[in-house]
Amino acid sequence: xxxxxxxxxxxxxxxxVRGAVGYELENRILQGLCITQxxxxxxxxxxxxxxxxxxxxxxxxxxxxATLIDVIGAAxxxxxxxxxxxxxDLSISYYSTAKIQEHVEIDANVMANKGRxxxxxxxxxxxxxxxxxxxxxQWMASNKLTAFQVSKL
Numbered sequence: 263x264x265x266x267x268x269x270x271x272x273x274x275x276x277x278x279v280r281g282a283v284g285y286e287l288e289n290r291i292l293q294g295l296c297i298t299q300x301x302x303x304x305x306x307x308x309x310x311x312x313x314x315x316x317x318x319x320x321x322x323x324x325x326x327x328a329t330l331i332d333v334i335g336a337a338x339x340x341x342x343x344x345x346x347x348x349x350x351d352l353s354i355s356y357y358s359t360a361k362i363q364e365h366v367e368i369d370a371n372v373m374a375n376k377g378r379x380x381x382x383x384x385x386x387x388x389x390x391x392x393x394x395x396x397x398x399x400q401w402m403a404s405n406k407l408t409a410f411q412v413s414k415l
Contacts, residue, residue, distance in 0.1 A: 267344045271337045272300055278333065288333060290314040291326045303372035305338045308389065311364050322360040322395075327386065328352075330368065331398035335382040338370035343380055345404035350379070354398040358388070365389040378404050 274283065275297060281289040293314065299306040315326035331354060339347055360366055367387050374381040384398045 268300060268302055268341045271340045272297060274340075275305075275333075275337050288329065291329050292333065298367075300341070303338060303342045305334055305341070305368075305370045307334060307368045309366050309368060311360050311362050311366060313362050316362045320362055322362065322364070324356060324396075327356070327396050328354055328398070330386070331384045331396065332400065334368050334370045335384045335398065335400045336402065338372050338382050338384075339380045339400075339402050339404075342372050342375055343402075343404040347380070347402040347404045349400060350403050351401040352398060353400075354396060356396045357394045358396075360386075360388065360395050366395060380404065 275292075275295070277283045278288055279292045279295045290312065291314070292309075293312040294310050296308045297305065298308050309330075311322045315323050317323040332349065332352065336347060336349070365388070367389050368384065369387075370382055370384045372380060372382050379401055380403075381399065381401050384400070386395045386397070387393060388395060
């Protein structure tokens, strides 16, 4: 079952990157995302910051970074929780900027699982020198439904 949840979340992430599921905003922000390592409670991705995610100065937009942290963090938690989840707390610290077309690495690591509450830490680092660009701490609550039990109405 654990491997099944990991496989499901990896397929979901790949579909999100392709634009087959989710919203256009997520698709634009995640364009080119490559999953490089995944196991229960941990996901590592590489990304070349897409042009569509820039601010007026040509930097990676902080809102795009926040969305990325939310999505990748939720994926890491789903691999442990096996349930649909809802963000209850999200805290992000920004340490540096990244330019468009810059290579970054994203690590999401589940830090605590307290029953229906799970915490994930997500770090975004510049590939090459490892400089920390942003880190996010997120608590998510899982409900009793699995993805297959949700109504399509």
